[in-house]
Amino acid sequence: MRKLTDALYSSGTVPRQSSGQAGHPTAHESARRQVAGSARYVDDLPEPARLLHAAVGLADVAAGSLKSLSIDAVRRSKGVRGVVTIDDVPGHRDIGAVFPGDPVLVDGEILFHGQPLFAVAADSYEQARQAALAAEWVIEPGTPVLTVEAARAANATVGKTVEFQNGDSSTALERAPHQLSGEIHIGGQEHFYLEGQASLVIPEEDGGMMVYTSSQHPTEVQKLVAEVLGVPFNQVTVDVRRMGGGFGGKESQAAQWACLAALLARQTGRPVKLRLPRGVDMAATGKRHPFVNRWRLGFDDQGLIQAADIEVNGVCGYSPDLSNAIVDRAMFHSDNAYFLGASRVVGHRSKTHTVSNTAFRGFGGPQGMMTIEAALDDIARAIGEDPLTVRKRNLYGTDDRNVTPYHMTVEDNILPELIERLENDSDYWVRREEISEFNRANPVIRKGLALTPVKFGISFTAKHLNQAGALIHIYTDGSIHLNHGGTEMGQGLFTKVAQVVATEFGVALEAVQVSSTRTDKVPNTSPTAASSGTDLNGKAAQNAARTIKQRLIEFATDHYAVRPDQIRFEHGDVIIADQRLSFAELVQAAYLNRISLSATGYYRTPKLHWDADRGQGRPFLYFAYGAACSEVSLDTLTGEYSVDRVDILHDVGHSLNPAIDIGQIEGGFIQGMGWLTTEELKWDDQGRLLSNSPMNYKIPSIGDTPPIFNVALYPQSNREDTIFKSKAVGEPPLMLPISVWCALRDAVASVADYRISPPLDAPATPERLLFAIDAIHDAERNAS
The missing domain is CATH 3.30.365.10 (Aldehyde oxidase/xanthine dehydrogenase, molybdopterin binding domain)
Incomplete structure (x- = not known):
């Protein structure tokens, strides 16, 4: 041989x-x-012979009934080789990720502005996009439900209300020496991945399909393509080499475009590539869920929480998608790093006539954390203490202070030591005094400082996915x-x-x-x-x-x-x-x-158990921890601001790759900072997305990076038997920039010498900061 x-x-x-x-x-x-x-990304792959390019036609109302759809002019358009509507689907019409509710194309009812009505394949990308404009339709408009308030009034939901209960929160609230309540509106976020949604489908000789797609979930794409075509799963092969960003936006919502390309490939017998232009991608795919959250806390003279009643309301869009699990995770993280005493947490899933919101880095956890962090700021202002002092007092501890609202024991809490180290390394107290002096001497430019922790549970809350x-x-x-x-x-x-x-x-x-x-x-x-x-x-x-x-x-x-x-x-x-x-x-x-x-x-993954009916169990193998200290400068006349310095200490266990982990922490922080400061989604009163391009949707740029940006890894191995004792790093860093939002709120509070906690929804745009400053002045006038 x-x-x-x-x-x-x-x-x-x-x-x-x-x-x-x-x-x-x-x-x-x-x-x-x-x-x-x-x-190579999907759109860079060598093009197979006789490749067709696909485009979609989109509904122009948010709610209504499709009375007629004429695609004759589409078929006659130059270069067109195939057109599919819902009536051309040989198999399943619904491609809901977990629960039904996501038709692959409009199936009678219009569910949101921008919903795909049909798909067309032509010889070129330009011809397909041009042909998609030639369709004619008649829609009997309905009344769109666009807000949490309207959805609650109409009892419009995509899933049942869930409740976690630990102790008698009602009685404990009434007996608490002090009570505070509040409400916060937390905006959504566009994924804005560099590579948009794209799929290339090649018919094979045995009737199967080879699918190249930009998806975080190849198996789901395989399943749904097979079901839509009405073939066994083994006739569909899905290949994913890399994505140009996903952030959750390609977990469930990449499948629709692969399914449409596969339907056109089956109809024409030719390879089909479907890639969405940025404007269509932003209009037709889901976002981070906006939330409207309410809270009521009872606490003592030192600001120690004794009881909590928290309500989270996720704006889910037109279908369940992954919203039930996302609202669950918001509930799981409504405590963040703090022991809430006797607690009740309720989660609502509001159905609206907007695009179905979906997974986004953090998966509801960031929206849950924002509520308790806002509340702790309010408690600190109420008792005249520094917010960091109040946060440290309320951290999970041992014995009777280590059980979450969902009855999981926090066994591996390293936050007291981690925060103390960051507190010293960032010179928090020295800078706090310097900032207070600066603010007393400067009536226009105000500085703010905040140090906030993160405790994030690691595991899929759907046990079978682990x-x-x-x-x-x-x-x-x-x-x-x-x-x-x-x-x-x-x-x-x-x-x-x-x-x-x-x-x-x-x-x-x-x-x-x-x-x-x-x-x-x-x-x-x-x-x-x-x-x-x-x-x-x-x-x-x-x-x-x-x-x-x-x-x-x-x-x-x-x-x-x-x-x-x-x-x-x-x-x-x-x-x-x-x-x-x-x-x-x-x-x-x-x-x-x-x-x-x-x-x-x-x-x-071992050790996981969850009783959904009782709202109790161990949904996570472990927690990843971290903390960030952020300093900002705010112009109180214009609302403009800058993030001047950030210090981060983050827990990744025994790092598998420190360079990649630090990169993930830096990137996650900047992405989260964008969510909480500049990235504002806007719809008109008819449900049409207005912030649909880089011209009117502002993600952070290199100029927004803090000039002083210190990131360190906390040197402690995971106590659980993970791979080489490492910890997950993908999502937890996104919650570190809650410190930026709190620092901006701190700067506004300085206008009234920190006596009043200002209302501030997210994102904290310059306009909202000016509104918060006005609210401070109004409160001072009313008090006098």
Whole structure:
């Protein structure tokens, strides 16, 4: 036979030493290609022969009944090869992610302004978009429900009201020495991923479909495409190499565009690519849920909370989508880091005639946290204490102060130590005094300071999603092929999981190649969401690697007549007693002796249990913690402001990759800061989205980055048995910029010498800050 060679190392492309393993600050695996512009996204793939391009026609009212739809002119348009309406769907018409309510195209009832009526495929992208304008329809308009108040009045919901109860909150509130109540409106957020929604579908010779899509959930796309076409799941293969950002917006809502492309591909027998222009993407896809939350707290003279009654109202849009779980998570995080005493938390899911809101980084958790952070500011103003002092007093503790409103015991709370370290490192108290002096001397420019914590639960709250699979092949040159169920959207998941595998085999990271996430390699995968991508897929890959590694150890034990404890994998070599072989040499010897060099791995998260009916259990394996201290300057005449300094200390357990983790913390902070300050979604009174382009929707720019931006990782391993004792990092940092919102509120409060806590909804735009300043002045006048 042909000789097997150590080609992997002899070529010089892969170092023999163990570089880039877990714990090393290694560059993102696609970084060079992304910077060079050679990283392929769906719209960059080589176009197959006879490719058609698709576009959609959108409804121009928010509510009503479709009486007629004429697409004759669309069919006659130049270059058109196919058109589909709801009547052309051979299988399921509803593509709801969890619950029904999401028709793939309008099915009689108009549910929101911008809902797709039909899809058209033409020879070019321009021809398809032009043809989509030629349709004619008649809609009998209805009365749209657009607000929480209107939805509550109409009893319009997408799911049942849920309640968590821990103790007799009503009695405890009445007995508390002091009570405060309030309401806060928290705006939504556009995902604004760099790569918009896109899918390329290629019909295959057996009637199947090959789907290339920008999706966080390939298995869901596979399922829904198959159901819409009326074929078995095994006839649809979904491939996701990378996304140009997802942030939750491609968890459930990428499927519709893949389904439409597949319907057109089935109708025409030709490949079809559907990519949404930015304006259509913003109008036709869901956002972060806006919330209207109310609270009532009872507390003592020191501001220690004794009882709480909190109500969260999620604005869900026209369908359930993922809203039930999102409102649940808002409820789970309505305590943030604080013991609420006897507590009641209620969650409502309001149905409106707007696009169905969906997953967004934090998944409802940020909206829940905002309520308690606003309330703690109010308590601090009421008792004349610094907000940080009140926050520290109310942190979860031990014994009788460590149980959440949903009856989960907080066992791993590190926030007291973490906050104390950040408090000292950021010179909080020195700066507080300096800022107070500055504000006394400056009537126009006011500074604000806030230090706020984060406690974020890690796991899918839908228990069955907490599982993952992986597939590993080792080739005879010692190179390793890795596939797993997680998707790469820029967050570094592929890099981290490859580092895990490199560490297990003691080889360089360059020896591990990660391939596209594909439904024909690892089936029945969970979405890459809930910050669980590395936790789940890293463990699955580790288990696959350990299966092969154990086979190699058993082979070497017998073949070289040594004990298992005499075998070590390190620096690209395998030490077997007194012998040193390259990893490839051992692999080749195993192959020649018919040892399998391929394995699957599987992992499911332990310890989880949840009783939805009672609102009790352990929905999370662990919590990720962090804190941020932010300083701002506010012009009280114009409402303009700047974020001057930010100090962050964040808990990622034993970091798998400090460089990627710090990047995620920085990026998450800026994205969250945009949500709370500049990103304002606006609809008109007919339900039409007005903020539908970069011209009228302001995401943070590089100029908004704080000039002083200090980020450090808290040096403590996870107490739970996660992958190499790491912690999730995707979502928790997004809640750190609540400190910016609180700092802006602190600056406004300084106008009245901190005696009055100003009303301030989010996002805290310059207009809202001016309204808050006016409210302060009104309160002072009324008091006098």
